[in-house]
Amino acid sequence: MGYTKEQLITLESFYKDQLLGDTIPFWFPRSIDQEYGGYLLMRDENGELLDDDKAVWIQGRAAWLLSTLYNTVEQRPEWLEGAKTGIDFLLQHCFDTDGRMFFHVTRDGKPIRKRRYFFSETFAVIALAAYAKASGDMTMAEKARELFGKCIEYATIPGLLTPKFTNTRPAKGIGVPMIMLNTAQQLRETIGDPRCDEWIDKWIKQIANDFVKDDIRCVMEQVAPDGSLINHFDGRTLNPGHAIEGAWFILHEAKYRNNDPALINLGCRMLDYMWERGWDKEYGGILYFRDVEGKPVQEYWQDMKFWWPQNEAIIATLLAYAMTGEDKYAQWHQQIHEYAYTHFHDKTHGEWYGYLHRDGRKSVPLKGNLYKGPFHLPRQEWYCWQLLKNKAQS
Helix, strand or coil: CCCCCCHHHHHHHHHHHHHHHHHHHCCCCCECCCCCEEEEEEEECCCCCECCEEEEEEEEEEHHHHHHHHHHCCCCCHHHHHHHHHHHHHHHHHHHHCCCEECCEEECCCCEEECCCCHHHHHHHHHHHHHHHHHHHHHHHHHHHHHHHHHHHHHHHCCCCCCCCCCCCEEEEEEHHHHHHHHHHHHHHCCCCCCCCHHHHHHHHHHHHHEEEEEEEEEEEEEECCCCCCCCCCEEECCCCHHHHHHHHHHHHHHHCCHHHHHHHHHHHHHHHHHHEEEEECCCCEECCEECCCCCCCCCCCCCCEHHHHHHHHHHHHHHHHHHHHHHHHHHHHHHHHHHHCCEEECCCCCCCCCECCCCCCEEEECCCCCCCCCCHHHHHHHHHHHHHHHHHE
């Protein structure tokens, strides 16, 4: 059975209340660094600060979140001011002299680590764009567009960034077209850029042609340059939650294009394939890694439950149901929603734990580290709330 109208209204209220009454209050205002700017996000279950270093990814993500809340929910001054402190910190401390961004800095902005890939830059693009819309600061809009252009270069010009591997066994990952697809979508929806539609088409085509394997009902995480499978540990390893995130990016694009049937079909195929491979039939939840051939996976955390794949599956299943009306997507959404809010949500202190063992036992109680902060969960609650609100109004 699908959802009734009353059930959808209840879900809409649930996501709104969780976002505004539980998730956001866990992080803000206490995570705003009043001394050095930016955000202090590495926190224990009760909000206690565990480490005052700053992950550049999450500085950008948090600034995007606060700007987006200001743009779409309510123009609260504290959200705009909070976004500004993150933007200022990014611009003042997080760019190296070569124009690349750092990954990890000290509380006062001294660089600790710089990575080979450019995801810090993509999160800075969406943060700058959302903040430019919120503040009306066109200087920030131009910075967002300029940095987006740099990201296109990093994504398309071989040798521009230091490669992780040699040329002995060349490979490419789904991560680059996925993150660039969503970056372009965010840029288009906030301040606009004439390059977005063309590049979105290219990245979707790359995902569909090289990573979606209909013959084996799978979305690959890594393939050879020609899209063929690589029969080694890394090449066989699947990340179901990541592919499901890509599925909803494509479904979102289908929605933007007046329910484009080809994109709905592509996004739903991706969701179907990776739900089949990723859903834990014994304990529930989305498993972290799987092997395309069902062989053992080398990573020891392969059967753990991380928070963010559950967030992406909640969005993807609800969006697929909203766009197709198919009962199975409502059932899957109910399964993942109930599993995640039962096992990950901290009813005492708010927010979600980040890491569970396969059977649902808590691995560590922390809520924030170099990788986890106010992004996947609040984005999920915000997106689902907005989706249901707009559907009710249409």
